[in-house]
Amino acid sequence: MTRRFTLIGATALALLPMGAFAQDKELVLYCSVDEEWCRAQSEAFVRETGINVLMTRKSSGETFAQIKAEEGQPRGDVWWGGTGDPHLQAAQEGLTEEYRSAMLSELQPWAVAQAETSGYKTVGIYAGALGFGYNSTMVTENPPACWNDLLDARFADDIQVANPNSSGTSYTMLATMVQLMGEDEAFAYLAKLHANINQYTKSGSAPIRAAATGESAVGIVFMHDAVTQATTGAPIVTVAPCEGTGYEVGSMSLIKGGPNPEAAKIWYDWALSASAQEIGATAKSFQVPSNGSAATPPEAPKLADIKLIDYDFAKYGSSEVRAALLARWDAEIGALPK
């Protein structure tokens, strides 16, 4: 009996100092970029400010659902990263806080436009174009260059894309197709593409990881995610589709009623600074930063070289359009036999 208590005491003592590293101030961060970047960014913030960061990485759709579920009593302070559409929707539904950072003047016009669209409830932190990547050891001849090439029967069961219900990446693709082709044509295209899709993943960047290891030949993702794989040595070739493509403005929002509003604003201002925005490249994330004086990593796909559509963020970020498109996707694409 005595020994057992000794043991329990010893365990408690061993665990206590581990809790001691927690600083007085803290910040609950919902992070929707790549895990590695989330880690690097939180670590840099802890080093700089001494504020402890409690970080959860979830895809943007999931984070939006979580913030909505916690609406009664929010547990998070800042939602950092992830495609802009769910951020805009959160702003529209009043889940996030209006905040005009002093840093706004340093930002690129597209980042400020994101803030204006939402009534300053969100702001752009990076941009990236949609595209796809293929595994060059598996696709050796006649490489795909356009969206239409992906319908080819030789890619049967060999293309991966995320599920638009959970992934902002995939919702951007859905909205891009609708804007590029018109709604009915877009769904006809996606239905044809369905024959070549082997799996709709939950996370937006998972398809390119599958392509990198050869579990799939093609992954439809944001181009910077494909570049990330290529820089780690995977045989991935990044493609900007010839028909034109959409893009995301990765965003950041303050969660309304979060437990640590002061720390949240410190993060918000810091995350818009040039030095903080250069951390992404060190964590192998090659988006174009929104701070004008932050260096764009040389590996980042040049937005100027890509045929970009005039993406209507206000319309496709609104709750009604989003819900309608997703419902149609569930009924017409998600329910198809595999």
Place this chain on the structure above:
Amino acid sequence: MRAVKGRIGLVWSGLLLTAILALPWFKGGALLDSALAEGVAGRVWLLPLVAVALGLSGLSVLSRDWRIHPAGAALVGAGLIWLLLQGFGIGLRGPALPGIGVLFPTALAGQPGFGWGAWIAGIALVGALAEVLAARGFCRGERFAAFSIIGIVAALSLFVFFPILKLMSAAFVAPDGTLSLLPFVTRITASDLWSVGCLTGAGRCGVVINSVVLGVLSAVFATALGLALALLVARTDFRMKRLLRAISILPIITPPFVVGVAIIVLFGRTGVVTVEVADWFGVRPTRWVYGLPGILLAQVLAFAPVTFLVLLSALEAINPTLEEASTTLGAKPVTTFRTVTWPLLRPALAAAFLLAFIESLADFGNPIVLGGSYDVLSTKIFFAVVGAQYDLGQAATLSVLLLTLTVAAFWVQTRWLGRASYVTVTGKSDAGLVAPVPPLIKWAAVAAVVPFVVFTVGIYAIVLIGGFVKDIARLEMAPTFGHLWTAFSFEISERGVQLFGSAWNSMITTLWVSALSAPLTMGIGILTAWLIARQDFTGKRAFEFGTLLSFAIPGTVVGVSYIAAFNVPPIDMTGTMAILVICFVFRNLPVGMRAGIAALAQIDRSMEEASQTMGAGGGRVLRDVVLPLIRPAIFTALIYSFVTAMTAVSAVIFLVSARHNMATAYIMGRVENGEYALAIAYSSVLMLVMVACVAAMNWAVGTRRLGRRTAVANPAQPAE
């Protein structure tokens, strides 16, 4: 004597008075924001509770024995009922029913969840209730037993039955928030649940069909493999017996997902085996493993050891004299096996089958990694809650279906297990020779077991090396500790030790939760076992069934039900560590209980009766006589609940938060993101920690001093 008795109950009224007058009534309140202060400040519905506390205190001082005074019972009952009514009647954003707003206009502003004061007041009222009942002859007036029973019933109602009922009610809520039967009917008859399109070639099959097909296949293969293993170990001179027993332990300490990841590394589109085989036959490698084949493979590997343990104990319990008689009468080995051994095994086979079926239905880790487009109920529930749609009604409906399936299987299983255990406890002579297994069956068993062993060794080889090479998925085998460093890096600077590794938070929380929940699970489980085995009280059968029922509830359903029940006041606990601990305590309770019941069945009551005759109370007997005698059961319960808390995923995946993340939830995130090496490295650390902790507990609890009896291993696990 009377006066002393009256004073015993003072502890409850004292506790109640302190809780109501001094402790913060609401969650996050300051010290003196008590029910009294809040009540005076406008929340008048708290004042009746103050009156109950004062009344009870007055009664216990003035009356000769408040416990048998009619006013005592009335006050306790009224207090409890009012506590619950006001808590559930007035939520965070105002009254649940409009009438309450008319009665108490201040209720429109709402109230936060229960704080320390409310919790302690509740505990004090439950304690007082036990006193009142014991004084009226419940449990033959045995106070300790009465406290235990009332306490456990209250806890089970709050943490097992209330969440399930709340979840079921969520299934009837329409998207606009109104309550009616229609949404449930629409959801439960949806074609994506019941469609059999995949059989006719006209689309996909529904998730219910998928789950049942997977469950039946998995249970058939796992039972067959378990039987082969058990026959080889119990009835032959097969050389690898020790290896087989060792392998049967592995799945228990294996974190979820790693087996799935290892299967992908071996059999995925670019897996080692797939590519080799495709080369031999000159065909294109395919993604065959994603979907039914992959899940089935992983589940059979995981559940065969469980069925093995069930069948092994059944085989060893068969009295050899029966088989010997058959042989003496001239039967061939095949005839003996067919007419004697097999019929005796049938109940155990059925039990093993149902156990594997329940586990397969409840399994979450394997389908999520290997499922591809093959949806099953557990993953569908997960996506309904964490997906972008956040549809609790849909999740609740699916949970009701899953629960119905597992509880039905569990009900059938307990009947079969009951019958099987009658066979094993006959105390007849064991003298006799075990009949040899017919050669044909022996070779069939070997043919089944050898691939199993090869698979298992291959998979654990991947798990062992995968975390420490550059990228196992691409077969880049340069050794590295980089993944480990990503997870567990730290720095020592002027700010003290700073832990930067991304896995520290989840590791520390996991250790805390496991260390807190294991002794609690053990304590409550053994206490429950003792109540069932040794006490007589009204409602005992219902009590026993209720405690066992929590065994059959799949983890995903528990997780969703906790979200439904504990995300809002009065019991507002999501995002805390307490909810994780509570979740594990009540999920693992039946294991400690079963181990305790089995151990108590071996011990004669006479020792306890002797102790009682000498004047010891119930608590004293339990502490001084029973507990020292059932050390092995205590140890089993402790180890089991500790290890489960470290490896379970299906329930906690819903309950983790940024502050309190758990190891398995972290690993799942890494797997989902394709960071296999990091997931594997973390898993191997977790397995090492588990082995170390189990060894430490073994040392702390000590070896039992009972001599020859061997511990009753309980192979059953709660549905994952």
